[in-house]
């Protein structure tokens with residue numbers, strides 16, 4: 050079917066849906082686009098989340114009925130937020146899933162932590178069903194599982210425009226299954242999933258405690274496997290550690306290759322920051338990428354977030370991206386995450402650490418044993434709260450703003466010259482922020 054035919058069918062569906070249910074017809078229906086049309090289901094791109102919800106709640110049955118009448122097939126209808134460029138030719142979206150344009154093998158940085166996962170994904174995409182089947186990737190959040198799954202699909206599509214691929218989250222699989230039961234068209238559900246060349250399901254741990262879906266997935270798995278087609282799965286833990294997953298699924302998931310993804314090493318993190326910056330056309334010096342890689346260690350999504358924050362700050366303040374600006378931006382991030390911290394929260398943690406009384410910190414006493422903890426309170430209050438210098442001084446024995454400023458500068462200086470002070474501040478910040486992270 051040509052793109053023009055798809056578009057004219059879709060226009061007719063929308064027109065009839067409007068006419069047959071005028072109460073729920075909306076002007077913004079003009080903005081609906083077809084983003085997927087693969088025989089089994091029609092993906093309708095909507096302008097935003099609110100419109101997706103509206104359509105889901107009020108229009109699904111009507112749209113489905115009309116789509117089935119017009120196409121003559123038992124198609125299902127999915128409403129999605131349309132992120133694509135509406136001018137993009139529809140051929141580019143046919144057939145199969147909408148892939149994230151950036152999630153390709155080219156844009157994936159390979160290091161010791163993900164080498165096996167990456168190599169097995171490449172191997173599988175080059176000969177479906179012939180190497181590792183199933184391929185099972187697991188690792189913590191933000192380590193690149195979804196990226197690799199999309200990269201496999203890009204590669205399959207690149208090699209053969211005809212290959213049929215289903216790529217979806219496990220949650221979507223479960224929802225579509227439930228909907229198929231509700232609407233009594235389970236056979237179209239079967240034909241959508243059991244006949245594909247590659248079934249790629251992200252976050253399969255979502256199957257836990259969903260007995261009926263596990264049963265269905267078991268049969269889906271067998272059908273695809275027995276046809277010699279490819280199955281690729283991702284999860285946050287290895288098969289045997291997914292709670293309440295049926296043994297027969299655990300054993301099947303172990304039939305092929307199970308590849309773990311670990312947190313990236315420092316060198317890999319630096320390379321990832323550079324790759325992401327390059328993708329966005331940002332200039333980053335080695336110093337900045339190394340700084341970010343040192344600050345953010347466990348999660349690549351946060352690594353990207355740090356880069357975004359730094360450039361957002363540079364853009365809004367029209368400042369060049371320097372280390373000093375990067376530091377300010379990332380400290381600002383702490384502040385965002387911890388906006389409920391009060392000066393009292395800080396005083397409590399510091400008092401406990403130095404084993405001094407709260408009232409002493411808040412008094413006018415000037416002995417050395419009190420002065421240093423009090424200055425640290427001021428420094429941290431400046432960093433972690435939005436209070437003014439006066440307000441901070443007010444909480445700490447009624448000092449004026451120059452005293453607070455002086456204290457902050459002094460502690461900052463010590464932090465630069467004394468690793469012990471640096472570690473202490475990091476530890477206190479951790480204690481203070483951890484308790485109040487939202």
Ligand code: ADP
Pocket residue numbers: 152156157158159163188189190191192193194195196197321324349350353
């Ligand atoms: P997961 O699915 O494991 O939670 P994602 O695939 O969503 O993680 O990855 C989070 C972000 O990190 C994505 O933007 C992805 O592009 C990026 N990312 C992860 N690993 C790499 C890598 N090795 N090279 C480049 N980008 C990566």
Ligand code: MG
Pocket residue numbers: 194195196251
């Ligand atoms: Mg993911």
